[in-house]
Amino acid sequence: MIKVEHLSFSFPQKELYTDISFTLEEGQHCAFIGTSGSGKSTLIEILMDPDKHVFDGKLEIDPSCRIGYVSQFSQVDPATDMTVFEYMSEAFTRLQEQLNAIYAEMATTHDMDSLMERYQLTLDALESMGGDDAESRIHKKLNLANLAKLKDVSVTSLSGGEFKLIQVMKEMLTNPDLMIMDEPDVFLDFENLNALKKLINSHKGMLLVVTHNRYLLNHCFNKIIHLENTEIQEFDGSYIEYHFSLLQTKIELQEIAAAEAEEIERYDHIIDNLRAIATYNSEASRGRALKARVRFQERLEVRRIKAPFVEIKQRDIHFGLEHEMEDDVLVKVDHYSVAFDELLLDNVHFEIKSTDKVAIIGPNGTGKTTLLRDIFRNQHPSIQVHKDAKVAYLSQLQGETLEDANTILHEFIDAGFNTYDEVRAYLASYGFEGEILEQKIESLSGGEKNILQLAKVAASQANLLLLDEPTSHLDVYTQIALEKAILNYKGAILMVSHDFYSVVNGMDYVLIVEHQTIRKMSMRKFRQMIYASHFNKDYLETEQKKKSVEMQIELALKEMDFELAKGLVDELEGWIKRLSAL
Template sequence: MIKFTDVSFGFPQKDLYNEICFEIVAGDHAALIGSNGTGKSTLIDMIIHTDEYLYDGKIEKDEAVRIGYIPQFVKHETEDISAFDFLAKPFVELQQKSEAICAEMENAEDMDEVYGRYQKVLDEMDAIDAYNYDSNIRKELAIAGMTALEDTSVKKISGGEFKLLAIIKSMLLKPQLLIMDEPDVFLDFENIIGLSKLINNYEGTIIAISHNRLLLSQCFNKILHLENMELQEFPGTFAEYNQAMLETKVQMAEQATKDAEWIAVQEKLIEKIRAEATYIDNPAKGRQLKARVSYLERLQARQCKNPFIENHGYDFTFPEVERPEDFDPENAPVVISVKDYALSFDRELLKNVSFDIKAGEKVAIVGANGTGKSSMLKDIYESMKSDADRIGYYTQIFDDDPEQLSGGERNIKQLRALCESDAEILFLDEPSSHLDTYAQIALEKAIKEYKGTVLMVTHDFYTVANCADRILLLENGTVREQSGRAYRKSIYKKYFESDIFEAERIRVEREVRINALLRDGKWKEAKNVL
């Protein structure tokens, strides 16, 4: 279907790929992962618009393959039609086109030409199962958990809900290859669950850029890891790939230790030969010294790092906040107080919302798309920002970007700015969006270690489960409070048969522990942790 062989490409300001190779075959559900700014979005654009790029190497693409594409940002439909009619529109248009051509046949002078067009439309309809679009639409809405929106105008649904509708629409058109660029961005938790079910039920081939750990753990059977201009293809799940990388890292550390010991032996031998050559004028000694030096250089060159298992350098540390030695979290002062808050746009979203947040608390605002989470967070920040030296605000909305950074790189830039501030209270609006998994883990570590107060909006279940002491759940126009533990248990009971958070926690802790042991040169102990 798609095959890259020794493909190299870059822009004037940055090289992206160095002789990368991979293949996508029918049935693959491939996740494209890698650090922020490595060129993942450019790679999928090369697959779609191959002829627009000048590259070295070879790209083979079956031109008969129908490709569907879902970008990071989907333009919201402005026509006042129901969600069902929005999904049905391309099928209805095809049927109308078929009927119009049939009408032409009654008076056609060139019947062969008209029949050719008619047959082409019939082939299109067969390819997308257009005759059964009604039941297919309802089936996909049910899989995604969106049946209740069937008759709702698309103008009235949230941006996240509309993005999931756009994904359903693309899947209904049955492209043989569906390409998605961070399809989870800005989806609420329930819609991410719906997306995971849609991906797992999709019979075609998928390439998806994703940093979402829930999707990565549940949905894909092939991993394409782009890092440091190279690409590694792994036929298996994300968990299997992660385990393989840890094993490789430990093996390399073991080999590096043995290489270092052997190199030390060779260095001593070279010094001995060099000393002998200084006192003895013997051409054979000179040739022996040259050969040994050349051999040593080859050994040292072999010690280069694997581009896929290097440490990625994310180390966020939020500002130091002074607390008295007798600080008691239970009796800490209230630093954020909301009383009878209300929010309306074209309709009333929230009313009579009240809550307090104590110093040092980590509180997550969660809820469905369109319930007013980000707006409420911004309003609270605006009401307090006169005390700007104490407060930091992270926004998911970007100004113009003269540096042409990726979404993840822009987010990291914002986080580093917060780390350099003096903030004692942090307002974070979707802080893990666009971040690669290594950056997400570093962010969660920074939030947990921060002694200040955090109020954040997030749809990332792992961030909530790892960091939140308390949950503010926005539903039915008001706020319901839960402990972090109670919220986590309710999510498991509703959506999962096993404790996926615990599995992810164990995976991350094992990886962190192995990395720490390897930094201390303890590869034998690291081997026992695998």
């Protein structure tokens, strides 16, 4: 239904796509992946409204193709006075009202032909959306997402995660030929994430979903479109199969590169010898031999395979400390309560020691962000922060820590860097180089803004990090880099997160929000709870074994032991087959 051929597009400061081509066909549930700032959201904007963009190449969209869309920044209008059911049935209600108006006109019109044409078009639109049984379908969607209890609730009282799911269901109900969703998983708690998984997998139409969520990637898609370094790669299959294919290719390319490096080094010695001889012997045959060897070496260099999707540069996140604190209590919360329209948290008690890494877990809208913000501000009578604590804060509301009107360079000068050259050198390891440093913060993607927040936190040399949904909008590669940084960090971390992988891979224990209070839970019990309530235990345990083999392969490649790496690939393939069967 959609075909892109040789498309190129750029902004004044940045080239986004160079001669890219891909297709989307009926029945495909496609994940659209790529590092933060690579241009995924812009490409979606082009697909949604090609006439607003000037690009080279060809974009074919079936004229009858109806596109549904869910933005990553969906927010309910505070003035909306509707129940959830009324909001979800809005499109059907509007068409039915149009039909009723046409019925009323029929009693007085003298142009029945024109009116009948309008009537038929409106009726066709209603039927194409399944309007005959709209009420039944709304109830089925709500039950599937375990949100039936919200049917008669005002839309304005929903949490952000609940509203995102309602938006997804509302668009799906209209039966679009292509449904596009831009990071629909951002900020969803575990329960709502599972609901989104069910909605995606039950959808019969074509899907294009921008996501970095590893749980959704592993469970929901049969096609991958990967955008990287202005190029696109298509893969028909699951994300796990795609990742396995990349790893196989990486081993092959590294083995070829190692062999070619040896060959080039050998010819370097020959050329050096020929040059030395040519200095003392100017015979024409010697000169010809030298030129031939140089040309052969140049051909070897040119023949090196360029694979932008295989070896993606991981950002270098490092939370360093100038001075580590002794084992002491950094944060003490005692009899803490918070309420807005209703009581969210009451009589909360906990302590964070100087090396604790702790995740706060709980449903959307239960006061976690407010608690983190109160600790950062350190003005609440129920919160004590150690006098020697140096605190850094990453907010899910990026405007709290980043000034949209600033350029990237000015933002870091304001943060305490002395010179622009110092900023440039520092941000290069975070993937910000060249003209992008002159861009304003407001022009960046959500992922790029979060990476800048991480860079500011890392530069602060803080011994207490308060991280509110730090993995939101981050590409998978940066999520993994963040996990490594957390593991290596010597200070304390208090992190609000709904990302299962980040929690289990980096935290010491969790603080669970339930029944308007917080209780401490070991990581072992947290895993058991997640297995029982949300995830498949066998799947996650098999996935951990798969990850262990992948790490062994990475180590083998570092040692250039290609035979060991290829043997481990066979073992890895076995774990992937088990995952596919679960």
